[in-house]
Amino acid sequence: MRYVIPSATLDTLRKLHRASEPDVLKPLLDHAWPSPDSRERIVDTASGLLADLRAAQARGWVNQFLQEYRLNSSEGVALLSLAEAFLRVPDPETADLLIADKLGDADWRAHTGQSNSRLVNTATWGLVMGRALVGEGEAGPLKRLLSRAGEPFVRQAVGAAMRMMGEIFVMGRTIDEATKRMARPEHRGFTASFDMLGEAARTTKDAERYFQAYVDAIDAVGRHAAAGHSVSVKLSALHPRYEVARWNECVPALTEMLEALSVQAARKGIALTVDAEESERLEMSLEIIGAVATLPALRDWDGFGMAVQAYGKRARPVIAWADGLNRVMNVRLVKGAYWDSEIKRTQVEGLGDYPLFTRKAATDVSYLAVSKDMLAAKNIRPAFASHNALTVATIVEWAGNSRDFEFQRLHGMGDGLYERLVRENGYHCRIYAPVGGHRDLLAYLVRRLLENGANSSFVHQLADERLSEEEILADPVAKIAAVGGTRHPSIPLPVELFAPQRANSMGIDLADPAILSATATAVNRPLTAAAPAPVGDVAAAIGRAHAFFPTWQATPLDTRAACLDRLADLLERDRDHLMAICVQEAFKTIPDAIGEVREAADFCRYYAAEARARLRPVELPGPTGERNTLHIDGRGVWATIAPWNFPLAIFLGQTVAALVTGNTVVAKPAPQTPRIAAAAVALAYEAGVPRDALVLVPGGPEVGAALTGDARVQGVAFTGSTATAKRIARTLLEDEARPIVPLIAETGGINAMIVDSTALPEQVVADVVTSAYRSAGQRCSALRLLLVQEDIADSLIEMLAGAMDLLTIGAPGDPTTDVGPVIDRAAYDKLMAYREEVRPRWIKTVPVPAEGLFVPPTLIRLNAIEALDREWFGPLLHVATWRAGELEKTIARVNAKGYGLTMGLHSRIARAAEVTEAAAAVGNLYINRSMIGAVVGSQPFGGEGLSGTGPKAGGPHYLYRFCAERAVSVDTTSAGGNATLLSLDEGGI
Numbered sequence: 001m002r003y004v005i006p007s008a009t010l011d012t013l014r015k016l017h018r019a020s021e022p023d024v025l026k027p028l029l030d031h032a033w034p035s036p037d038s039r040e041r042i043v044d045t046a047s048g049l050l051a052d053l054r055a056a057q058a059r060g061w062v063n064q065f066l067q068e069y070r071l072n073s074s075e076g077v078a079l080l081s082l083a084e085a086f087l088r089v090p091d092p093e094t095a096d097l098l099i100a101d102k103l104g105d106a107d108w109r110a111h112t113g114q115s116n117s118r119l120v121n122t123a124t125w126g127l128v129m130g131r132a133l134v135g136e137g138e139a140g141p142l143k144r145l146l147s148r149a150g151e152p153f154v155r156q157a158v159g160a161a162m163r164m165m166g167e168i169f170v171m172g173r174t175i176d177e178a179t180k181r182m183a184r185p186e187h188r189g190f191t192a193s194f195d196m197l198g199e200a201a202r203t204t205k206d207a208e209r210y211f212q213a214y215v216d217a218i219d220a221v222g223r224h225a226a227a228g229h230s231v232s233v234k235l236s237a238l239h240p241r242y243e244v245a246r247w248n249e250c251v252p253a254l255t256e257m258l259e260a261l262s263v264q265a266a267r268k269g270i271a272l273t274v275d276a277e278e279s280e281r282l283e284m285s286l287e288i289i290g291a292v293a294t295l296p297a298l299r300d301w302d303g304f305g306m307a308v309q310a311y312g313k314r315a316r317p318v319i320a321w322a323d324g325l326n327r328v329m330n331v332r333l334v335k336g337a338y339w340d341s342e343i344k345r346t347q348v349e350g351l352g353d354y355p356l357f358t359r360k361a362a363t364d365v366s367y368l369a370v371s372k373d374m375l376a377a378k379n380i381r382p383a384f385a386s387h388n389a390l391t392v393a394t395i396v397e398w399a400g401n402s403r404d405f406e407f408q409r410l411h412g413m414g415d416g417l418y419e420r421l422v423r424e425n426g427y428h429c430r431i432y433a434p435v436g437g438h439r440d441l442l443a444y445l446v447r448r449l450l451e452n453g454a455n456s457s458f459v460h461q462l463a464d465e466r467l468s469e470e471e472i473l474a475d476p477v478a479k480i481a482a483v484g485g486t487r488h489p490s491i492p493l494p495v496e497l498f499a500p501q502r503a504n505s506m507g508i509d510l511a512d513p514a515i516l517s518a519t520a521t522a523v524n525r526p527l528t529a530a531a532p533a534p535v536g537d538v539a540a541a542i543g544r545a546h547a548f549f550p551t552w553q554a555t556p557l558d559t560r561a562a563c564l565d566r567l568a569d570l571l572e573r574d575r576d577h578l579m580a581i582c583v584q585e586a587f588k589t590i591p592d593a594i595g596e597v598r599e600a601a602d603f604c605r606y607y608a609a610e611a612r613a614r615l616r617p618v619e620l621p622g623p624t625g626e627r628n629t630l631h632i633d634g635r636g637v638w639a640t641i642a643p644w645n646f647p648l649a650i651f652l653g654q655t656v657a658a659l660v661t662g663n664t665v666v667a668k669p670a671p672q673t674p675r676i677a678a679a680a681v682a683l684a685y686e687a688g689v690p691r692d693a694l695v696l697v698p699g700g701p702e703v704g705a706a707l708t709g710d711a712r713v714q715g716v717a718f719t720g721s722t723a724t725a726k727r728i729a730r731t732l733l734e735d736e737a738r739p740i741v742p743l744i745a746e747t748g749g750i751n752a753m754i755v756d757s758t759a760l761p762e763q764v765v766a767d768v769v770t771s772a773y774r775s776a777g778q779r780c781s782a783l784r785l786l787l788v789q790e791d792i793a794d795s796l797i798e799m800l801a802g803a804m805d806l807l808t809i810g811a812p813g814d815p816t817t818d819v820g821p822v823i824d825r826a827a828y829d830k831l832m833a834y835r836e837e838v839r840p841r842w843i844k845t846v847p848v849p850a851e852g853l854f855v856p857p858t859l860i861r862l863n864a865i866e867a868l869d870r871e872w873f874g875p876l877l878h879v880a881t882w883r884a885g886e887l888e889k890t891i892a893r894v895n896a897k898g899y900g901l902t903m904g905l906h907s908r909i910a911r912a913a914e915v916t917e918a919a920a921a922v923g924n925l926y927i928n929r930s931m932i933g934a935v936v937g938s939q940p941f942g943g944e945g946l947s948g949t950g951p952k953a954g955g956p957h958y959l960y961r962f963c964a965e966r967a968v969s970v971d972t973t974s975a976g977g978n979a980t981l982l983s984l985d986e987g988g989i
Contacts, residue, residue: 002252002287002291003255003287003290003291003294004287005283005286005287005290005321006321006324009317009320009321009324010283012314012317013282013283013314013317013318014512014514016313016314016317017279017313017314017355017512018313018351018352018353018354018355018509019313019353020353021313021353021354021357021358021362021485021486021487022484022485022486023485024313024357024485025357025362025365025366025480025485026485027369028316028365028366028369029365029369029477029480029481029485031369031372031373032365032366032368032369032372032477033477033481034394034397034475034477038397038398039475041397042390042393042394042397043390043393043473045393045396045397046389046390046392046393046394046473047469047473048420049389049392049393049417049420049421050389050469050472050473052416052417052419052420053389053414053415053416053417054416055416056415056416056417056419057415057416078102078103079102081102081908082098082099082102082103084760084908085098085758085760085908086098086099086159087159087163088757088758088760088761089757089758090757090791090792091757091789091791091884093884093885094756094757094758094789094791094884094909097885097909097911097912098758098908098909100911101909101910101911101912168412169410169411169412169413169434170197170411170412170434170435170436171192171194171411171431171433171434171435172433172435173435173436173437174435175194175196175216175217175220175221175435176220177435178192178194178433178435179192179194179220179221179224179227179229182227182229182431182433183227187431188423189419189422189423189429190418190422190429190430190431191227191228191229191230191428191429191430191431192229192230192411192430192431192432192433193229193230193231193232193271193273193332193408193430193431193432193433194217194221194229194230194231194232194433194434194435195231195232195234195275195432195433195434195435196210196213196214196217196231196237196435196436197434197435197436197437200234200236200237200240200242200762201236201237201238201239201240202240202762202765202766202799202802202803203240203799203802203803203805203806204240204802204805204806205802206237206240206802207237207238207239207240210234210237210238211238211257211261214231214233214238214261215261215264217231217435218231218261218264218265218268218270218272219264219268221268221270222264222265222267222268222269222270225268225269225270229270230270230271230272230273230303230430231265231270231271231272231273232272232273232274232275232307232432233258233261233272233273233274233275234274234275234277235254235258235274235275235277235281235285235288236277236281238254238257238258239253239254239257240803240806241806242254242277242281242284243281244280244281244283244284244510244511244512244513244516245510245516245815245816246816247284247513249816250284251284251287251288254288255287255288255291255292258274258288258289258292259291259292259295259298262292262295262298262301262304263297263298265301265303266298266301266303266304269303270303271303271304271305271330272303272304272305273305273306273307273330273332274288274289274305274306274307275307276306276307276308276309276334276336276337278338278341278342278345279309279312279314279338279342279355279356279511280345280355280511281511282312282314282318283513285306286318286321289306290321290325292304293325293327293329294325294327299327302328302330302381303330304327304328304329304330305329305330305331305332305381305383306322306329306330306331306332307331307332307333307334307385308322308331308332308333308334308370309334309335309336309337309356310333310334310335310336310363310366310367310370311335311336311339311356311357311363311366312336312355312356312366313354313355313356313357313366314355315333315366315370316366316369316370316373319331319370319373319374319377319380320373322377322379322380323377323378323379323380324379325379326379327379328379328380328381329379329380329381330380330381330383331374331380331381331382331383332383332385332408333367333370333371333374333382333383333384333385334385335363335364335367335385335386336356336363339356342354342355342356343356343358343491346494347494347497349494349507349508349509350494350495350504350505350506350507350598351494351507351509352493352494352495352506352509353493353494354487354491354493358487358488358491359480359483359487359488361476361479361480362476362480362485364388364390364391364476365476365477365480367386367391368391368394368476368477371384371391371394371395371398372398374405375395375398375399375402375405381404381405382405382406383405383406383407383408383430384405384406384407384408385407385408385409385410385432386407386408386409387409387410387413387414387417389417389473390472390473390476392407392417392418392421395407396421396427403426403427403428405428406427406428406429406430407421407427407428407429407430408429408430408431408432409429409431409432410431410432411431411432411433411434494507498606498937501609501613502605502606502608502609502937503568503605504602505568505572505597505598505599505601505602505605506572506575506598506601507594507598508575508594510590510591510594510815516815519576519579519590519815520590520813520814520815522576522577522579522580523576523579523580523582523583523584523590523593523813524580524583524584524813525580527580527581527584527585527675529675529678529679530675531585531674531675531678531698532674532675532677532678532696532698533698534671534698534699534700534703535696535697535698535699535703538666538697538699538703538706538707538710539706539710541666541695541697542637542666542695542707542710542712542713543712544692544695545637545664545665545666545692545693545694545695546636546637546664546712547692548664548690548692548693549634549636549637549663549664551690552634552659552662552663552664552690552692552693553633553634553662553663555662557611557612557615557616557660557662558612559688560611560659560660560662561608561609561611561612561660562608562688563659563660563684563687563688563689564604564605564607564608564611564656564659564660564687565604565605565608566686566687566688567604567652567656567683567684567687567689568600568601568602568604568605568608569687570683570686570687571597571600571601571604571652571680571683572597572601574679574683575594575597577679578593578596578597578648578676578679578680579593579594579596579597580593581675581676581679582596582597582647582648582676583812583813584812584813585647585672585673585675585676586644586645586647586672586673586676586823587776587812587820587821587822587823587853588775588812588820589774589775589812589817589818589819589820590812590813590815590817592774592775593812595649595933596646596647596648596649597648597649599646599648599649599653599936600648600649600651600652600653600680602935602936602937602954603649603652603653603656603657603936603953603954604652604656606936606937606954607653607656607657607660607958607959608656608660610956610958610959611660611661611959614632614956614959614960615632615661615959615963616632617629617630617631617632618630618632620967622969624978625971625972625973625978626969626970626971626972627969627970627972628967628968628969628970629967629968629969629970630965630966630967630968631965631966631967631968632661632960632963632964632965632966633662633963633964633966634658634661634662634663634664634962634963634964635663635714635715635741635742635962635963635964636663636664636712636713636714636715637663637664637665637666637712637713637714637715638658638663638664638665638666638713638714638715638716638717638962639665639666639667639668639707639708639713639715639716639717640654640655640658640665640666640667640668640716640717640718641668641704641707641708641716641717641718641719641720641728642654642655642667642668642669642670642677642719643670643719643720644670644671644672644673644823645775645778645779645780645823646719646779647669647670647672647673647676647677648676648677648680650719650746650953651667651669651676651677651680652680652684653936653953653954654667654717654719654744654953655667655684655694656684657717657953657958657959657962658715658717658962659689659693659694660959661959661962661963662963663714663715663962664692664693664694664695665693665694665695666695666697666707666713667681667694667695667696667697668697668698668699668703668704668707669696669698671698671699671700672823672824674698677696677698678696678698681694681696704724704728705731708728708731708732709731711735711737711738711739713741714739714741715741715742715743715744715961715962716728716732716741716742716743716744717744717962718743718744718745718746719745719746719747719780720746720747721747721748722747722748722946722947725743725745725747725948725949728743728745729743729745742961742962743949744949744950744951744961745948745949746780746941746942746943746947746948746949746953747780747901747943747946747947747948748780748871748873748899748901748947749780749781749784749871749899749900749901749902749922749943749946749947750784750785750868750869750870750871750894750897750899751781751782751783751784751785751899751901751902751903751904751931752783752784752785752786752787752865752894752903752904753767753768753771753783753785753786753787753903753904753905753906753931754787754882754887754890754891754894754903754904754905754906754907754916755786755787755788755789755792755796755905755906755907756789756884756887756906756907756909756912757789757791757792757884758907758908758909758912759792759906759907759908759928760906760908761792761795761796761799762799763906763928764796764906765796765799765800765803766803766930767904767906767929767930767931768783768786768800768803768877769800769803769804769807770930770932771783771904771930771931771932772784772786772857772875772877773804773807773818773819773857773875773877774818774819774932775820775932776819776820776821776822776855776874776875777857777872777873777874777875777876777877778822778823778827778873778874779932780901780902781901781902781924781931781932781934781941782873782931782932783877783904783931783932784868784871784872784876784877784878785862785865785868785877785878785879785880785894786877786878786879786880787865787879787880787881787882787890787894788879788880788881788882789881789882789883789884790881790882790883790884791884793879793881797843797844797859797879800844800859801843801844801859804844804846804857804859805846807819807846807857809846809847809848809849809854809856809857810849811852819854819857819875820854821852821853821854821855822853822854822855822874823853824853825853827853827873827874828853828855831855831872831873831874831876832855834872834876835855835856835858835876838860841860841861841862842858842859842860842861843859843860843861843879844858844859845857845858845859846858855874855875855876856875857875857876857877858875858876858877859877859879860876860877860878860879861878861879861880862878862879862880863880864880865880865882865890865893865894866893866896867880868897869897871899887912887915887916888915888919891903891915891916891919891920892919894920895919895920895921898945898946899943899945899946899947900921900922900923900943900944900945900946900947900948901922901923901924901942901943901947901948902922902923902924902925902926902931902943903916903920903922903924903925903926903931904925904926904927904929904930904931905925905926905927905928906927906928907927907928913927921944921945922943922944922947923941923942923943923944923947923948923950923952924939924941924942924943934954935954936953936954937954937955939954940952940953940954940955940956940958941953941954941955942955
């Protein structure tokens with residue numbers, strides 16, 4: 001039977017999820033504030049722990065090495081980047097390039113002899129010698145000497161160093177190796193919680209491998225149950241689609257797997273803890289954990305537990321929920337592992353507020369308040385995971401004589417903090433001990449080093465000699481009270497991301513189950529408005545706009561801009577209705593429909609702000625007695641011709657840009673999507689745009705031809721195919737009596753992503769799936785050509801094929817759908833005919849519903865880059881390989897195709913990014929991220945060559961193309977003399 005989270009708990013969780021920071025912190029401050037007497041004892045205890053920590057740091061060369069090369073230095077960043085990528089690079093040529101990139105530019109000599117550790121100083125000399133060999137511009141006897149050994153010597157040394165680093169932070173490559181290592185004397189008195197390395201499963205094969213690793217770990221730890229060790233389980237490692245939209249699929253499956261692991265652990269007599277996940281998965285995690293915790297067969301087992309992240313605003317009610325399960329629950333309290341990614345996701349998606357605290361001290365306050373709850377709870381066995389001496393001292397103070405709890409620390413970090421507490425004072429400490437191969441280490445290692453190397457972390461502050469003990473042990477409660485619990489000033493709310501120029505568009509939190517359900521209901525409501533009929537008289541429509549142009553041009557700029565701001569507000573007011581049209585008319589999935597409305601609102605606000613800032617008259621310099629002014633005015637009637645793939649965002653973006661610059665507009669939507677255009681125009685009228693300033697002309701190619709062929713049209717903004725753009729250009733030039741008018745054309749491209757062997761495969765696969773198959777591949781920017789370095793091609797393609805198996809193809813209004821149908825029968829037939837033509841070259845395809853215009857996502861092998869010579873506008877991805885050392889040549893081969901819209905690069909080599917940026921002839925280059933989803937004002941969009949004319953939509957130069965520039969020069973002396981010159985004083989004489 002499914003476990004149901006109590007409604008009161010759900011209400012509290014949802015109320016707090018994105019509540020304002022001061023409101024959430026107020027009760028936490030009251031709860032966590034220590035009394036003056038206890039504060040004095042806490043500081044005294046913390047001071048002793050601080051001395052222990054510093055003594056341990058002085059003893060360990062690793063600690064001193066990390067202290068010497070901090071993450072706020074270029075050398076520290078270089079080493080971290082090298083550690084993250086080096087061990088996964090299979091080919092020596094790229095490995096050498098990576099080493100040269102990371103070692104070649106940093107100033108290692110500045111660190112020579114700076115450490116108290118001989119080992120650290122020796123390592124520094126190794127880095128100096130490595131730079132001498134690989135750094136550009138290095139010369140002299142040292143380089144000549146090293147060159148005899150050559151780059152293989154450096155490569156082997158770096159490899160050995162990276163493996164040594166792995167041993168520092170990973171307890172063992174296998175669970176047996178890890179359990180043996182825990183038996184060493186340095187771990188006397190400590191127990192371990194073994195974590196099988198793996199950030200998240202990308203494929204079903206990954207999930208099956210991780211599940212078996214947990215089974216094996218429980219079996220191995222269970223063979224020595226008396227040692228007291230336990231196992232930690234990460235739910236996202238057990239299911240590749242652990243997402244709220246897949247709730248009904250993944251929650252039952254994960255519950256079944258967690259039950260199996262828990263039953264096995266209970267029989268073996270060991271404990272099992274479910275690790276924490278990102279905040280968007282909290283409700284799912286609680287349902288899975290609650291289902292297993294309340295199983296009758298496991299009620300008497302006292303080894304089941306979970307982790308809670310104190311940086312989340314919902315930590316306290318989660319503790320109350322766990323205590324209310326009426327069974328013993330082991331709860332590991334951590335400060336949080338995904339802070340930076342949670343901040344970015346909230347900003348990118350335009351959500352109302354953050355699910356976590358934006359100040360480190362606020363997280364410390366939350367940790368203390370939750371700790372007090374845990375110590376007082378009836379059914380919770382607390383585990384406090386911290387490397388912060390003040391936090392530990394506070395818990396020791398609050399716990400009094402009790403030892404019925406444990407501390408926890410990460411393996412490889414926090415040495416010295418707990419040894420005295422464990423061996424002399426009777427406290428218990430468990431080491432969170434990662435287990436896995438070096439390849440699995442990378443993402444974990446970077447995460448932990450970043451967390452502990454951040455400027456605000458206790459570990460970082462401890463290493464900063466500029467900070468006094470008093471500063472390090474300052475009370476976080478007092479700090480947060482002093483600022484009123486306010487948000488960090490450098491982390492604006494998403495709506496304020498572009499302030500003061502404009503507001504950011506509002507998103508929808510689809511990770512909230514209730515919001516997702518309501519949104520799905522809204523977008524699937526039947527549409528009542530009929531599609532507008534094609535216009536019969538295009539000339540009359542142009543005539544209306546032509547006659548009204550002088551009036552609209554004379555309308556004050558601020559008035560025109562205000563119309564756009566109001567239109568943005570109305571788009572957000574009617575968001576559900578507009579999304580419904582996008583889903584049902586343009587076959588957009590729910591996330592794409594949200595993006596459509598947001599981008600349209602962003603265009604309105606951005607162009608309004610740009611117009612106010614850039615289109616005012618400009619006073620120009622000149623000789624005395626003369627006034628020179630540059631006026632920026634509208635040109636007349638503009639025709640805007642929009643595509644079906646962005647029927648709201650591009651339709652409105654082109655249109656409002658023309659309107660705010662003082663032009664009148666005759667707007668033609670794609671024949672497939674007239675209803676969304678009609679809804680947008682109706683809102684524009686409601687926002688104050690006069691009906692004769694914006695005239696809608698639905699219809700097919702004949703309407704477009706009539707528009708562009710009319711000499712009264714003074715400019716055309718078009719988004720669509722290259723062939724159509726060329727026809728429009730010819731039309732605009734055919735009539736010799738017609739003025740030369742501007743054409744803004746945004747067309748398609750053969751968009752390539754280049755992947756080298758330093759790239760993280762899991763990240764590449766996620767970005768490839770998003771770029772190639774989201775929106776059924778029907779974006780101008782969509783990935784068409786994947787170019788993988790041949791050394792990693794087989795393994796990467798295998799992982800990509802596994803990720804494709806997880807795609808859901810179906811109705812666009814279904815929240816679980818990843819890929820919907822293509823736009824119409826003509827597009828379907830064209831794509832399917834080509835797909836059948838290249839059937840022998842299929843690498844992977846996936847099944848689709850029998851009914852509907854569903855083109856199966858397909859991966860197609862090419863023997864050469866040159867084999868793809870045109871854009872296929874659908875979910876068809878071509879893949880070819882390239883050789884190490886031929887990056888520039890590969891870019892040149894892509895450039896030779898003549899298209900220049902988007903390109904992607906996945907590489908950890910900074911020099912590779914620099915080369916690509918310099919050589920790629922494209923409008924938008926995306927490095928180590930997906931290639932779609934350009935944001936207005938942040939990533940202005942548009943191509944060159946066969947991919948468009950520019951300027952870039954959503955950029956600072958776009959509005960000027962809609963304008964006429966008129967210079968006015970006035971002789972101010974014509975009335976009888978230069979009064980200004982003649983009235984000058986003596987200049988201070």
